Amino acid sequence: MSIQQRIEEAKESGKFLRGDPITGDRYYSKEFAQKEWDGVFARTWQIGGMAAQLAKPGSTMTQNIGAESILMTSDEDGTIRAFYNVCPHRGNRLVADDGKCGVKRMVCAYHSWTFSLDGVVRHVRDAEDYPQGNPIGKMKLKEIRCESLGGLVWFNMDPNAPSLRDYLGVVADQLEAYQTANWTRVNWMTGLVECNWKIIHDNFNEAYHILSLHRELGTFIDDAYQNTEFELYKNGHNVMKMKGHLPSANSRVNVVQAPLDAILREWDLDPAAFEGRVRDTRVALQQQKRALGPARGHKHYEGVSDAQLTDYHHFTIFPNTTLTMASDFFQVLRPLPHPSDPEKCLFDHWVMMPPVEGRDEVDTPTGKRKYEPAPHETFLHGEASIGFVADQDLSVAVAQQLGLHSRGYQDAYLSGQEDRVRRLHEVINDYIAGRR
Ligand code: FES
Ligand SMILES: [Fe+2]
Known part of the structure; x- marks a missing residue:
């Protein structure tokens, strides 16, 4: 069976959400945090x-x-x-x-x-x-x-857990296509944030907030849900496949903007040539990367599809790991439960990049870095940047933590493109109740 067939087989069918309420206490109750620890974290694979x-x-x-x-x-x-x-x-x-x-x-x-x-x-x-x-x-x-x-x-931590490969299922095949075994971690950051771990993970389970919090990403990522593929798997993991290296369908611009212009030039394409047809940049880049990549040292391009050469595939691995996969980097974005306080978490942001011949410096979310294993930087949220996109995500985290205590909040009222948010909470409930 091909990977694609296995993916199709592993997907959930039609309407599967039960509508379990996402109540506020899930984000601050010590009792609920203990249930999560015993039922979820002590039983699932972690990096x-x-x-x-x-x-x-x-x-x-x-x-x-x-x-x-x-x-x-x-x-x-x-x-x-x-x-x-x-x-x-x-x-x-x-x-x-x-x-x-x-x-x-x-x-x-x-x-x-x-x-x-x-x-x-x-x-x-x-x-x-x-x-x-x-x-x-x-x-x-x-x-x-x-x-x-x-x-x-x-x-x-669970001696009876399935093997990692069985646990990840088709996600393992998809991750391995990127051939990341010898990539180097060029950012290794951990921030202490004053919110429950699920506030951050919920955020990674939807792209509805991009236009509000990360407007500038619309110059090179298509956040329109109509153009995005969402795959939710029976094992609780999911992936959101966003088209990249073209302006968002929500942005309605017809000239190439930064940083896409620089990326096109890097691949010997003229940004001006795409005036009036800016959404053609994605396919043009795919062709160019395919044609020029191997000779420029990007040997790992062999393993990925044309779409993966330009797009961002966000894998959410149950319970708390997001891997943002792209052909030139991948990120681990992971909130971890705090040792004692459910209203705090530790947020890991790692960035991995492939070896490319002659590479000695790379652009990372925290600026230019030497291409070498990064030291571990730990700090309190707000004291240093944890990457500008992640900083934007965290900018609402503390306020949401406060709001979830309100008697005025009972449950989230979610759009279809936020299905993965409720899905996380339902799978948590399944683990706690021993249904998985
Ligand atoms: S030697 Fe480790 S606690 Fe005594
Ligand atoms: Fe975000």
Whole structure:
């Protein structure tokens, strides 16, 4: 069966939304957040980091999610594993940083229990003084599921979860077409935002707000829902396929505007030649990228369709991960639940770019950067930019968090193009109720 046939088979049929209300308490109730943690986050696949961080044997990396920290390691043989980042002696968090290379042993800062990268205790002081038995070689870190896909390492706290590939279903095939295994993360940012994680994720589940919050994107992205494909899959994931590299059907301009003009020139096309037929730029660019791309070092273009050369495919992976896929970059946009406060979240924004011969500098959402793995930047929302489009999205997040407390709000009143918003909440309800 071809990918396209599998996609068709995996899609939901016709009217599937039940209309579960999206009530305000879902965004601030501690009780609901606990149900979400147990029913959803403890059972679903999450991205833990870049496979490149563990490429060298003897590497570690960590990812915080809710109150947990997950530790991922590659041992001397390059085997990748994931563990709860907690010392089994007295519960100290074992690795305190984002991770490093050239690691032989992991030593707990409290009483110096020492672990090999496979999570087994290898050295303990006064090992004979344990009436219940010497912990060396016996005690180990609690291991969880761990797999790699698309240059990313994923973990799942549920021992009974399906494999990552089964969990993602047709989404995995579609992501792999971009051949991202060796792409580099050029932006790695995490902002603490004063809103529930779903406020941000709801935003990524619709493009209805583009004309209001991101007007300038209309110069090169067609946000009109009539021209956008929405695919909602039975497994709870979905994709929104937006046409790119042409002005929006909502914008009604007939000359090429920035930044599309520069992109056309970069591909040896004259912006002036498209006057009066600006919506032809998309196909012209597809042809040009196809013809010139490989010789310019864009080897990965082989794997993608003509549409993917210009368009933006936003995959929303249940519960909280958005991957915006394009032929020249992809982004992880992910709000994570806060350790203790449902009215806060940690918002990850990563940008990955492919290797292209001769590339040493790239344009990223936070300006020009060297083409090399970015350091992890963490900050409070508002103290620094998390990318200008994401900043615009976050500009309404705190006000919405406040509004959802109001007695005047009962449920969202959604347009058809916002189906994916209600869908997220219904799948959350399914997980909490044990229907999935
Ligand atoms: S808590 Fe880790 S060695 Fe004691
Ligand atoms: Fe947005």
